[in-house]
């Protein structure tokens with residue numbers, strides 16, 4: 325098996341747990357070491373978005389043909405549009421000498437497990453549910469209805485993480501400095517213990 329650093333890193337965890345916060349810090353500290361793959365989408369580009377940079381913008385027909393050619397390692401539909409990560413996009417990151425990071429949901433993780441991508445799976449966990457709820461509210465970006473929806477999806481993500489063999493590592497994002505220190509070591513391919521998945525039954 326190749327060294328850990330050569331394998332893509334799949335980062336998953338419930339909405340509001342702090343994935344974006346940790347990833348932003350990692351990219352700021354190591355601007356040349358990591359890359360996100362460019363996904364395909366059928367949604368229209370927003371002002372300022374460039375094809376091949378934010379997304380590969382494709383028609384629904386093209387998306388379907390890629391899908392039937394098994395081009396995607398995972399795909400999903402959100403609010404009427406399709407999104408997918410192609411194996412080619414992951415390889416493109418690798419060819420620039422960067423470690424590819426995939427920030428996806430549990431449904432995507434399930435799909436990737438059926439491929440031969442062989443990534444490292446890292447689950448970002450809240451220390452408890454109370455903290456997760458208050459972070460989602462504290463972010464101030466969602467309505468109460470959207471928060472409830474995110475929380476119910478979060479519960480299924482947490483249930484998924486409790487199934488055996490789901491992840492290689494857990495990072496509990498309680499104290500941000502501590503979480504980032506461990507997250508960084510895992511991203512850099514160091515061999516570490518990782519945290520233990522908390523109970524999350526509060």
Ligand SMILES: Nc1ncnc2c1ncn2[C@@H]1O[C@H](COP(=O)(O)OP(=O)(O)OP(=O)(O)O)[C@@H](O)[C@H]1O
Pocket residue numbers: 337338339340341342343344345346459460462463497498499500501503
């Ligand atoms: N260790 C921490 N302690 C306290 N607050 C934190 C910590 N980590 C992140 N936060 C805050 O929690 C909120 C959610 O974080 P963030 O947006 O990074 O989550 P996310 O997992 O990327 O969510 P989504 O999947 O919805 O994009 C933000 O307001 C962030 O500043």
